[in-house]
Amino acid sequence: MKYVERVLENLKKQNPNEPEFHQAATEILTTLAPVVEQHPEYEAAGLLERLVEPERVIMFRVPWVDDGGKVRVNKGYRVQFNSAIGPYKGGLRFHPSVNLSIIKFLGLEQILKNSLTGLPIGGGKGGSDFDPKGKSDREVMAFCQSFMTELYRHIGADTDVPAGDIGVGGREIGYLFGQYKRIRDEHVGVLTGRGLSYGGSLVRTEATGYGLVYITEEALKARGDSLKGKTVIISGSGNVAIYACQKAQSLGAKVVAMYDSNGYIYDPNGIKLDIVKDIKEVKRGRIKEYAQRVSGATYTEGCSGIWNIPCDVALPCATQNEIDENSARALVKNGVKLVAEGANMPSTLEAIEVFQKNGVVFLPAKAANAGGVATSALEMAQSSGRMFWSFEEVDEKLKEIMSNVYRNIDGAAKEYGFEGNYVMGANIAGFIKVATAMMAHGIV
Numbered sequence: 415m416k417y418v419e420r421v422l423e424n425l426k427k428q429n430p431n432e433p434e435f436h437q438a439a440t441e442i443l444t445t446l447a448p449v450v451e452q453h454p455e456y457e458a459a460g461l462l463e464r465l466v467e468p469e470r471v472i473m474f475r476v477p478w479v480d481d482g483g484k485v486r487v488n489k490g491y492r493v494q495f496n497s498a499i500g501p502y503k504g505g506l507r508f509h510p511s512v513n514l515s516i517i518k519f520l521g522l523e524q525i526l527k528n529s530l531t532g533l534p535i536g537g538g539k540g541g542s543d544f545d546p547k548g549k550s551d552r553e554v555m556a557f558c559q560s561f562m563t564e565l566y567r568h569i570g571a572d573t574d575v576p577a578g579d580i581g582v583g584g585r586e587i588g589y590l591f592g593q594y595k596r597i598r599d600e601h602v603g604v605l606t607g608r609g610l611s612y613g614g615s616l617v618r619t620e621a622t623g624y625g626l627v628y629i630t631e632e633a634l635k636a637r638g639d640s641l642k643g644k645t646v647i648i649s650g651s652g653n654v655a656i657y658a659c660q661k662a663q664s665l666g667a668k669v670v671a672m673y674d675s676n677g678y679i680y681d682p683n684g685i686k687l688d689i690v691k692d693i694k695e696v697k698r699g700r701i702k703e704y705a706q707r708v709s710g711a712t713y714t715e716g717c718s719g720i721w722n723i724p725c726d727v728a729l730p731c732a733t734q735n736e737i738d739e740n741s742a743r744a745l746v747k748n749g750v751k752l753v754a755e756g757a758n759m760p761s762t763l764e765a766i767e768v769f770q771k772n773g774v775v776f777l778p779a780k781a782a783n784a785g786g787v788a789t790s791a792l793e794m795a796q797s798s799g800r801m802f803w804s805f806e807e808v809d810e811k812l813k814e815i816m817s818n819v820y821r822n823i824d825g826a827a828k829e830y831g832f833e834g835n836y837v838m839g840a841n842i843a844g845f846i847k848v849a850t851a852m853m854a855h856g857i858v
């Protein structure tokens with residue numbers, strides 16, 4: 415049996431009941447075969463076995479008191495996956511579906527994504543099964559303070575730097591930072607996505623969505639095309655979706671549909687983003703309200719129907735496995751030209767195959783959404799340098815990073831004989847830097 419197959423089989427045996435982790439590992443390991451065949455020293459050094467085993471997994475109890483005086487207990491996680499090229503870096507997700515499998519798939523993806531940014535950041539991820547939806551600000555604060563009261567001992571500006579992800583935005587980062595600072599008596603860059611008044615970076619809020627659209631435009635440009643005049647579908651209506659929509663619109667695309675976890679809106683005249691922002695960012699409400707406020711727009715209960723809407727470009731920006739094989743077939747049938755993943759692992763393995771077999775340009779998450787964590791690394795740089803860069807400066811760096819990511823994944827795909835296969839290109843290009851660093855460090 416080949417090295418990658420053996421490692422994958424062992425991983426499944428040693429980590430049963432972790433389907434999302436198996437899925438991410440399968441996608442990554444199967445594409446690395448051509449590289450490890452060229453480098454027999456990797457197998458001798460047990461490199462892949464070490465890559466797929468987190469350096470450290472922290473699980474903890476998070477007790478807090480709700481507004482009714484009732485004691486609640488949630489699970490807290492931080493998976494410190496790989497620190498070969500820099501301190502652990504990756505978001506925290508607060509969502510009722512969070513479990514160890516989900517945090518491990520996100521952490522594994524993060525290692526290669528962070529490597530692709532070209533910046534010195536290792537891979538980590540964390541979170542909780544806490545659901546911020548419907549909670550008061552005081553309840554969210556109580557939860558965040560309790561979460562940080564355990565987490566603080568495991569993180570640090572040069573050790574592990576968490577940030578946001580699903581359910582963790584500016585409000586949560588503020589409460590988490592406040593508690594860290596109180597316990598440690600240190601005002602340092604221990605979290606990114608901080609507010610601008612206490613060490614945050616301009617563009618971090620917009621970065622993932624903007625970066626996604628920058629790399630999309632880059633891929634279209636390489637094909638003599640652009641987003642101008644394209645019909646676009648964006649799933650989700652959170653941080654990534656909103657700023658992807660804003661940038662796509664500013665480049666002349668027409669975004670016609672978005673969703674939240676209850677259902678989707680379709681607006682053939684083009685989404686009015688200020689209304690989505692008011693509903694989702696200001697009121698923390700439901701996207702359904704959009705159809706009541708905008709004439710000509712419709713709301714449909716349930717999410718998967720969104721992929722039946724004809725479009726040129728699809729930007730899944732909500733969550734894992736939101737595009738399955740059938741949804742991918744519907745997109746292809748309706749003539750989709752490009753799919754770029756704003757969310758982490760939004761396409762199933764079967765969906766990716768459908769896109770690739772039908773000539774759809776497919777930009778995988780670890781490349782396409784790397785702009786968020788890249789800008790987090792720029793926030794870290796500003797923190798340690800005690801500097802503050804202008805919006806234009808950060809945005810320019812983000813653009814350059816995304817263009818380099820595209821060039822690297824395109825180049826790696828070509829070099830290994832898989833031109834246009836950006837899953838191969840992204841995994842290989844991300845892996846090589848991490849592997850080189852791990853080999854230099856010896857067996858650790």
Ligand code: NDP
Pocket residue numbers: 578579580581582583622650651652653654655673674675676717731732733734756757758783784786787
């Ligand atoms: P937000 O919490 O801001 O938004 C998440 C959006 O996705 C919401 O509209 C939410 O709907 C929807 N959603 C969440 N879970 C589901 C589900 N199970 N089914 C349908 N819809 C769902 O998160 P972000 O925008 O930050 O993150 C979105 C994706 O992007 C995630 O996959 C995340 O890992 C990834 N990502 C985020 C980065 C960042 O910088 N924030 C960076 C790179 C990737 P509702 O409002 O109903 O909950």
Ligand code: 2IT
Pocket residue numbers: 503504505506527575576577578579606758783784786787788790
């Ligand atoms: O998935 C991701 O890359 C993020 N949620 C952002 C992580 C970060 O550290 O900015």
